[in-house]
Each structure stands twice: as structure tokens, then as C-alpha cells.
Amino acid sequence: MPNLSMTVNGKAVQGEVEARTLLVQFLRENLDLTGTHVGCDTSQCGACVVHVNGAAMKSCTMLAMQAEGAEVTTIEGLADGDTLHPMQEAFRNNHGLQCGFCTPGMVMSAIDLVNRNPNPSEEEIRDGLEGNICRCTGYHNIVKSVAEAARVMGS
Amino acid sequence: MPDGINTGIGASVTRVEDYRFLTGQGTYTDDINRPGQAYAYILRSPHAHARINGIDTTAAGAADGVVAIYTGADMQTGGLPCGWLIHSRDGSPMHEPPHPPLAQGKVRCLGDQVAIVIADSLSQAKAAAELIEVDYDVLPAVVDMKAAAGGGTLVHDDIGTNVCYDWVIGEEGDVDAALAGSAHVTEIDIVNNRLIANAMEPRAAVSDFDRATGEYTLYTTTQNPHVIRLLMGAFVLSIPEHKLRIVAPDVGGGFGSKIFHYAEEAILTWAAGKLARPIKWTAERSESFMTDAQGRDHVTTAKLGLDANGKFTALKVETMANMGAYLSTFASSVPTYLYATLLAGCYTTPVIFANVKAIFTNTVPVDAYRGAGRPEATYLLERIVNKAAKEMNLDPVEIRTRNFIPSDAFPYQTPVALQYDSGDYMATLKRAQELHDTAGFAARRAEAEARGKKLGLGYSTYLEACGIAPSAVAGALGARAGLYESAEVRVHPTGSVTIFTGTHSHGQGHETTFAQLVSERLGVPLENIEISHGDTNRVQFGMGTYGSRSLAVGGVALDKALDKIEAKAKKIAAHILEASTEDLEFNDGNFTVAGTDKAMAFGEVALAAYVPHNYPIDEIEPGLDEQAFYDPANFTYPGGCHICEVEIDPATGVTEVTKFTAVDDVGRVINPMIVAGQVHGGVAQGIGQALLEEAIYDPEGQLLTGSYMDYCMPRADNLPSIQVAHETTLCTHNSLGVKGCGEVGAIGSPPAVINAVLDALTDFGVEDIAMPATPARVWQAIQDAKA
Numbered sequence: 001m002p003n004l005s006m007t008v009n010g011k012a013v014q015g016e017v018e019a020r021t022l023l024v025q026f027l028r029e030n031l032d033l034t035g036t037h038v039g040c041d042t043s044q045c046g047a048c049v050v051h052v053n054g055a056a057m058k059s060c061t062m063l064a065m066q067a068e069g070a071e072v073t074t075i076e077g078l079a080d081g082d083t084l085h086p087m088q089e090a091f092r093n094n095h096g097l098q099c100g101f102c103t104p105g106m107v108m109s110a111i112d113l114v115n116r117n118p119n120p121s122e123e124e125i126r127d128g129l130e131g132n133i134c135r136c137t138g139y140h141n142i143v144k145s146v147a148e149a150a151r152v153m154g155s
Numbered sequence: 156m157p158d159g160i161n162t163g164i165g166a167s168v169t170r171v172e173d174y175r176f177l178t179g180q181g182t183y184t185d186d187i188n189r190p191g192q193a194y195a196y197i198l199r200s201p202h203a204h205a206r207i208n209g210i211d212t213t214a215a216g217a218a219d220g221v222v223a224i225y226t227g228a229d230m231q232t233g234g235l236p237c238g239w240l241i242h243s244r245d246g247s248p249m250h251e252p253p254h255p256p257l258a259q260g261k262v263r264c265l266g267d268q269v270a271i272v273i274a275d276s277l278s279q280a281k282a283a284a285e286l287i288e289v290d291y292d293v294l295p296a297v298v299d300m301k302a303a304a305g306g307g308t309l310v311h312d313d314i315g316t317n318v319c320y321d322w323v324i325g326e327e328g329d330v331d332a333a334l335a336g337s338a339h340v341t342e343i344d345i346v347n348n349r350l351i352a353n354a355m356e357p358r359a360a361v362s363d364f365d366r367a368t369g370e371y372t373l374y375t376t377t378q379n380p381h382v383i384r385l386l387m388g389a390f391v392l393s394i395p396e397h398k399l400r401i402v403a404p405d406v407g408g409g410f411g412s413k414i415f416h417y418a419e420e421a422i423l424t425w426a427a428g429k430l431a432r433p434i435k436w437t438a439e440r441s442e443s444f445m446t447d448a449q450g451r452d453h454v455t456t457a458k459l460g461l462d463a464n465g466k467f468t469a470l471k472v473e474t475m476a477n478m479g480a481y482l483s484t485f486a487s488s489v490p491t492y493l494y495a496t497l498l499a500g501c502y503t504t505p506v507i508f509a510n511v512k513a514i515f516t517n518t519v520p521v522d523a524y525r526g527a528g529r530p531e532a533t534y535l536l537e538r539i540v541n542k543a544a545k546e547m548n549l550d551p552v553e554i555r556t557r558n559f560i561p562s563d564a565f566p567y568q569t570p571v572a573l574q575y576d577s578g579d580y581m582a583t584l585k586r587a588q589e590l591h592d593t594a595g596f597a598a599r600r601a602e603a604e605a606r607g608k609k610l611g612l613g614y615s616t617y618l619e620a621c622g623i624a625p626s627a628v629a630g631a632l633g634a635r636a637g638l639y640e641s642a643e644v645r646v647h648p649t650g651s652v653t654i655f656t657g658t659h660s661h662g663q664g665h666e667t668t669f670a671q672l673v674s675e676r677l678g679v680p681l682e683n684i685e686i687s688h689g690d691t692n693r694v695q696f697g698m699g700t701y702g703s704r705s706l707a708v709g710g711v712a713l714d715k716a717l718d719k720i721e722a723k724a725k726k727i728a729a730h731i732l733e734a735s736t737e738d739l740e741f742n743d744g745n746f747t748v749a750g751t752d753k754a755m756a757f758g759e760v761a762l763a764a765y766v767p768h769n770y771p772i773d774e775i776e777p778g779l780d781e782q783a784f785y786d787p788a789n790f791t792y793p794g795g796c797h798i799c800e801v802e803i804d805p806a807t808g809v810t811e812v813t814k815f816t817a818v819d820d821v822g823r824v825i826n827p828m829i830v831a832g833q834v835h836g837g838v839a840q841g842i843g844q845a846l847l848e849e850a851i852y853d854p855e856g857q858l859l860t861g862s863y864m865d866y867c868m869p870r871a872d873n874l875p876s877i878q879v880a881h882e883t884t885l886c887t888h889n890s891l892g893v894k895g896c897g898e899v900g901a902i903g904s905p906p907a908v909i910n911a912v913l914d915a916l917t918d919f920g921v922e923d924i925a926m927p928a929t930p931a932r933v934w935q936a937i938q939d940a941k942a
Binding site for chain 2: 018020028033034035036037038039040041042044045047074075076078079084088091092093095098099100101103104107122123125126127129130132133134136137138139140141142143
């Protein structure tokens with residue numbers, strides 16, 4: 001099996017994987033980073049979104065081998081010790097999560113959205129999260145969370 | 156309150172559980188791995204109806220990594236039981252055909268379980284499954300309910316019919332007479348579209364067997380672990396409770412679809428015992444689409460009688476409800492006791508008759524989905540009321556207010572069994588109108604008209620029954636289980652508290668809300684309170700979470716246990732403070748003796764209970780740990796008013812919800828932030844049903860909407876911001892005054908959306924539209940009306 005190395009959450013990691021292994025499988029099964037979730041099999045739900053070299057990526061759409069040498073950030077790598085990332089904090093303050101299953105992907109997508117558009121309107125937030133499905137919240141509080149995080153991240 | 160911060164009842168405390176979910180540290184079933192674990196793949200039927208002549212597993216059994224392959228021939232166990240016995244109008248019990256976990260000679264729906272392949276890795280299990288040869292005789296499938304009701308192809312040969320039961324409530328003769336004497340009768344034909352719950356976490360299970368103790372353990376994505384233990388242990392696998400542990404860890408949403416006992420749970424548990432090895436199975440999303448029990452799927456004809464003043468005189472309802480191929484756990488109760496008993500709604504209709512025929516078809520089972528029966532009743536009522544208003548040239552608000560049960564008429568006995576304890580439907584209506592600015596609608600409509608768009612306004616004034624439920628009543632109606640709830644309050648020696656609840660949180664935030672109840676009562680800070688749920692080896696018993704029952708039944712059980720804790724603590728404190736219990740007051744976590752400066756903190760009492768040196772040992776036992784079971788006296792009756800505004804582009808049929816207001820009466824609110832979140836989510840699912848979602852089978856029983864590319868889930872850009880408010884009347888028969896909030900959004904909202912769509916299309920003469928009102932359907936309705 002091919003060898004693979006990359007940086008995940010700031011740490012150099014390596015592993016042996018079958019060539020067909022998806023990035024999400026490598027993260028969950030090889031590295032035990034189970035915060036990244038699998039909610040579908042058609043790359044629609046966005047529960048598996050991580051950052052690859054700083055950009056949001058559905059980790060089910062990418063082979064692990066394609067991330068060779070990349071910098072990968074998962075939900076586990078966002079907080080600074082006990083200090084949550086402003087997006088995590090905003091989700092907590094605004095009840096932007098219920099069952100928590102879509103949340104890691106939603107948070108990772110939302111950070112990328114704000115990185116690309118530091119001052120998004122409600123409509124831009126809704127459009128920007130179109131690739132992440134949440135069944136619990138009706139998105140109402142997710143939209144509020146992202147707007148609040150954008151204000152904090154921009155200040 | 157502790158530290159001057161209100162963490163008790165009524166405070167929007169941020170959630171205790173969020174830190175772990177936001178940092179990727181939640182533990183969902185698929186995150187669990189056991190040492191030496193094997194992986195399972197379930198081989199499923201590609202046909203909706205077929206006879207199995209033989210299954211050849213020779214090649215598959217020899218494939219790399221395969222540990223075992225089992226088929227129905229190997230797994231001769233009990234079938235999956237149905238929890239609710241309905242009797243037909245002629246007194247005969249419903250038909251309960253066997254529901255084997257692995258198919259026994261026949262498959263009856265797409266996705267039916269044919270074999271389990273267990274291998275060292277999932278890819279090996281999948282590869283081996285490809286090598287299994289199943290010899291099928293494909294049979295004609297019956298998918299349409301009307302066709303199925305007429306006979307022909309039978310889903311279950313040996314019962315000789317596809318009609319599971321033919322049930323009635325009310326006096327048909329009285330209703331027919333009232334209709335005949337009515338000034339006007341409004342008739343409606345209505346379909347409640349079939350839905351797929353789509354909790355974001357697919358179902359999963361990890362089973363284990365301990366050879367040393369003979370104990371089975373199953374980690375599973377369920378809303379009610381004790382119910383699964385009871386059903387699977389007693390009916391399917393014959394494993395006694397003390398040798399069967401069910402753990403529902405973090406569960407990623409349920410919405411009803413994770414209530415039921417599923418075949419995979421039994422197959423995995425059984426196979427773990429055979430192999431004495433842990434086994435993991437996780438559904439792919441396409442499997443979830445195929446095999447999770449689906450929701451709704453009613454076809455109804457109804458007649459509403461009215462007098463000359465628009466007062467309702469009678470309601471007659473004929474409904475066919477799809478059961479799918481087998482009876483799922485609660486399937487039979489959904490279109491009967493959770494539907495027809497709600498047909499009075501919030502109106503004074505004096506006589507009601509309903510006939511419900513439950514029909515088997517070659518589709519996956521249908522069971523409870525958020526609201527379960529009550530959304531179907533509400534949709535019917537709120538559509539027929541609007542239609543009647545139009546026919547009688549009455550305003551849709553006017554016809555409602557003329558028929559509301561007045562706020563001074565409670566307790567109110569309906570003609571369909573239920574007795575409502577409290578409500579104020581005018582108050583929720585008025586508040587919703589103010590919040591929504593219905594007075595400004597005409598101006599908004601004119602503005603839209605100027606842009607070539609059609610604006611519509613729709614109402615739904617709904618009522619539901621939840622807090623399931625009084626066991627005696629449920630039992631009299633056919634339930635085979637009690638529906639109480641249990642709670643245990645374990646106060647530790649240093650004053651921290653663990654609560655064990657038989658309810659289960661899969662997004663509802665019990666770890667916060669229940670902790671608030673404890674904090675309010677005992678003055679213990681939230682960080683010193685732990686809520687334990689989901690593990691049958693930790694929690695004494697419970698019936699789980701569905702029917703908006705967690706707070707209204709489980710929360711009240713907790714309140715009862717807290718009563719016992721407080722009473723015992725008071726005796727301890729009275730002894731140590733040398734006072735009588737009558738003279739003791741308990742506030743903010745401190746016992747004080749009235750009129751003195753003598754005081755004792757709750758934590759000190761806890762320590763005294765476990766270090767009973769100076770203790771009323773003749774009167775009470777050491778320790779501070781109390782349990783309560785609570786069986787409610789009645790259902791609870793949330794109600795409210797939802798107002799929806801839609802904007803339609805008549806050129807394309809594209810329909811956008813531009814404004815939505817929900818004013819609900821859910822009784823006392825413990826955490827307003829969490830309640831609003833429940834309403835948002837419910838409304839989103841209701842808007843999804845009304846505009847986007849539908850499970851569609853082709854005539855051969857193939858699911859055409861089997862992925863997120865085909866089944867239209869609401870996404871962030873499909874939905875508006877949702878205005879939420881409450882008008883509260885307290886539940887009169889539970890100690891917290893709470894009613895439940897989990898389902899109100901999904902129950903109240905669909906008719907508000909469709910009534911808004913029809914209002915927007917008034918100029919075109921469109922009088923009916925089916926859910927989901929997709930752009931294609933809206934556009935077609937406009938063209939048809941023009942033609």
C-alpha cells in the first residue's frame with residue numbers, strides 16, 4: 001500500500017493507505033479524527049468539509065493521496081487550547097447547532113465563507129452554505145452565527 | 156441563583172453539550188470501534204417484490220477477509236414486533252404479518268435484508284457481497300394504495316388482503332345526519348406526501364458479545380434504547396434484559412426515524428453472539444433512503460358541514476394510510492390515535508367521524524416522522540377550513556375565529572376522545588398577526604405586483620396532542636407498552652449531581668434543559684450537574700424521546716424525583732439544625748430556619764447524607780439518591796398560529812417563502828433559546844414538505860428519490876428567517892406546566908405554506924395544489940387554470 005504524509009492540524013502525519021482511500025476515511029480511520037463526519041455518499045451534505053491548504057473541501061470528494069504534502073485542518077484543530085475559534089464561539093452563542101452532526105462541516109465551510117467574504121449579507125451567507133445540509137436548525141441560527149462570527153473575525 | 160447568574164427556568168442558557176460537538180469530540184455510533192471488530196455489509200433486495208428460490212454464497216464465503224455470511228436460513232429468530240394493536244370496525248385485530256430480520260423466502264420491498272456479509276474490512280465485505288448469487292423470481296409489485304386496497308397483488312399472501320385494518324372513530328350516522336342538515340358542505344380530496352426523515356447521521360450499529368459474562372452490547376443510533384432492549388430482547392432474540400445492554404451515544408438527529416427497532420440491530424446483535432466478535436455496520440446514505448422508515452403518505456377525502464353563519468356542524472373523513480411492506484414499531488398508531496383524535500383541531504366541531512384504512516404496499520415501512528399523524532390532521536383541517544371560507548365568502552381569519560374553542564371553555568371535551576386542558580387560540584392568532592404585520596400585507600402585495608410577482612398570505616391555526624402519554628389510555632387504545640418516564644437524581648457526597656433520564660437527546664439539548672430544572676430546584680450550578688442518558692446499563696428504565704414527550708413526561712419525572720430529594724434533604728437539615736421540617740425554608744440552595752440565622756447549604760446536607768454521624772438514622776436511610784416514575788394524567792395540548800407569506804414568479808412557478816411567523820403555546824418555557832431552535836427546525840421541515848420534499852416510487856417499487864440529488868432537502872437558501880414567539884397557557888396537569896415544543900413547527904407550518912401559495916394564485920383561479928408545490932407544479936397549475 002502506498003505511503004502518505006501530510007500535515008493535519010499542525011502535526012506531521014503519515015500512514016499506509018489503499019490507493020482508493022478517501023481523505024475522510026484517512027482522517028477518521030487512520031488518524032481517529034472522528035469529528036469529520038460522513039452524512040451522504042453523493043458529496044451533497046457537507047458534513048465532511050475540512051480545510052485543505054486553507055480552502056474548504058469536501059473530504060469525501062478527494063482521495064487521501066491527493067492530499068499528499070498538504071496542510072489539512074479539521075474541526076479538532078480549530079480551537080486554540082480551550083479558546084474556541086470565533087466561528088465555534090458564535091455557533092455556541094447563537095444556538096447554531098442541535099444534534100451536532102452537520103456542525104463540523106458547517107463550521108469549516110462557514111470559516112472559508114467568511115475568509116473569502118469578510119462581510120457577508122444574509123443572502124450571501126445562505127448562498128454560501130448551500131453545500132451543507134442541516135436537518136435540525138432550519139439554518140436560522142446558523143445564519144445568525146456566521147454573521148456574528150464575521151463581525152468578530154473582522155474586528 | 157448560583158453566582159447571581161440565572162441558570163434556572165426561563166433562562167436562555169447556552170448549551171452544555173455544544174463544546175464537544177463544536178470541537179469534534181462528540182461520540183456518534185460510527186465513531187465507536189471495538190477491539191478486533193469486523194465489518195458488516197447488508198446485501199439487500201434490488202426488487203420491490205420477489206420470491207427467493209435460492210442464495211449461493213459459496214464464492215462469497217471463500218473471498219478474502221470474509222468471516223461469515225448469514226441468510227434467513229441461518230437466522231431463525233422472532234420477527235420485528237409492532238408496538239400498537241389496532242382493531243378494525245368489525246372488532247377483528249389488525250393483520251400482523253411476520254417481519255423477519257433477514258428475508259425468509261420472499262422480499263417485499265426494495266432494500267429488504269437478504270444476507271449479512273461480515274469481513275475483516277468493509278471493502279472486503281462489500282466485495283464479497285458482489286459474489287453472492289440470489290435467484291429471484293421477480294413478482295409484480297403493488298405500490299399505489301388504491302390499487303393495493305382493491306386486492307390483486309398481495310404483499311403478504313397468507314393474510315389474503317392488503318388492508319391491515321379498517322378502523323373508525325365517531326358515530327357515522329350522527330355525522331351523516333348533521334352533514335345532511337348543514338347549510339353548506341365543503342368537500343376536499345387531499346394527499347399528504349410521503350417524506351423521508353433524513354437525520355444527518357445515517358443509522359449505524361456496533362454489536363459486541365462478552366463470552367465471559369454472556370452479555371450482549373449494542374451501540375445503536377436510537378431515540379429509545381430501553382425500548383430497543385425490550386423489543387429486541389423479548390420478541391426477536393430472546394435475550395433477557397440483564398444480559399443485553401443498549402447504548403445510544405450521541406445521535407445525530409432522529410425526527411422519529413430512529414424510534415423504531417430496525418432489522419440491522421437484531422442481525423448485528425445475533426451475529427456478534429454467533430461469532431463472539433464485535434461487528435460494525437453503518438448505513439450509506441442511499442441505504443438510509445431505501446430502508447429508514449418513511450413518513451406521512453395519506454390519501455384523504457373529507458366533508459366539512461357548516462351552518463349559514465359559517466359554524467362547523469360536522470366533519471367526515473375517509474383516509475388511506477400507507478404502512479409499507481411491514482408494520483414498523485409504531486406504524487399502526489400514527490394514522491389512528493395520533494391522527495383521527497386530532498380532527499377537532501382548535502374548533503368546536505360537534506360531531507366527527509373518521510374511517511382509516513391502513514394499506515400494505517411493496518414499499519419500505521411508513522412510521523412516525525416529526526409530528527406523526529398530527530401534521531396530517533392539521534393539514535387536512537387547515538386546508539378544508541380555508542376552502543370552506545372561500546366557498547362561503549368568508550375571510551379565512553373570520554371563519555377560524557367563529558369556530559375557535561373559547562379560552563374559557565377548558566377543560567374541553569372533543570368528540571374524538573381527547574380532553575384539552577388549556578389553550579387560548581385567539582391570543583396566539585392575534586399575536587401572530589401583529590408580529591407578522593398582516594395589516595401591511597396589502598401594501599406588500601401591491602409592491603410585489605408592481606414587480607410582476609404574486610404575493611400570498613396563508614394561515615394555520617393548529618392544535619396538537621403530545622407528551623405521550625397516559626399509559627392506561629394508551630393501553631386501552633391498543634398500546635402494548637406503558638408510556639411513563641423515569642428519572643433518577645443521584646446527589647453525590649460533595650454535592651454534585653448526576654441525573655439519569657430515560658429520555659434521549661439527539662439534538663434537543665436535554666443536557667442543558669434538564670440541568671436547568673435541577674439548578675432551579677437545588678441551587679446547584681450547571682457545571683456540577685451531569686445528565687446521563689442513552690445507556691441501559693446506567694439508566695434505570697425509560698421509554699425514550701418522541702412525541703414531544705421529553706420535558707412533558709421525562710422532565711416532570713425529574714421534577715418528582717427532585718421533590719423526593721428535597722423532602723429527604725429537608726429532614727436531614729432539620730435534624731442537624733435542630734428544627735422542625737415545617738420551620739425550614741429552602742431557597743437558592745440553602746436550608747434556613749425561619750426567623751433565625753441558622754442555615755445549611757445543600758452541599759453540606761449531601762455530605763451529611765453520606766457521612767451520617769449526626770443523622771436521623773432511625774427515620775431515614777443514609778444516601779441521597781431518589782428515583783421517580785411519572786405517568787401523566789393526560790396528553791398535553793400545544794397549539795398556535797403560523798402565518799406564511801410566499802412570493803411566486805408566475806412566469807416560472809418559482810415560489811419563495813418571504814416571511815414566516817410562528818406563535819406557539821408550548822406551556823412554560825424552560826430555555827427560550829432551545830425552544831425557538833426547535834420551532835425553527837420544525838418549520839423548516841414543514842416548509843420542506845410543502846414546497847420541496849417527496850419520496851417517489853415508480854410502479855415497480857423502485858425509489859426514484861434515493862439520494863440528495865433527487866430528494867430535495869431544504870438548504871439554507873430555500874428558507875427565510877423565521878419569527879418565533881410564544882403566548883403561554885400552562886398545562887394544568889403536570890407540575891411544570893409544560894406542553895412540549897419538538898413537533899409544533901412541523902405540524903403547524905405545511906398548511907400555512909400551501910394556503911399562502913393558493914392565496915398567491917387566486918387571480919389565476921387556482922383552487923388546489925399538491926404538496927410539494929414545486930415550481931413545475933405551480934407553473935402547471937397556472938397553465939391549467941388559464942386553459
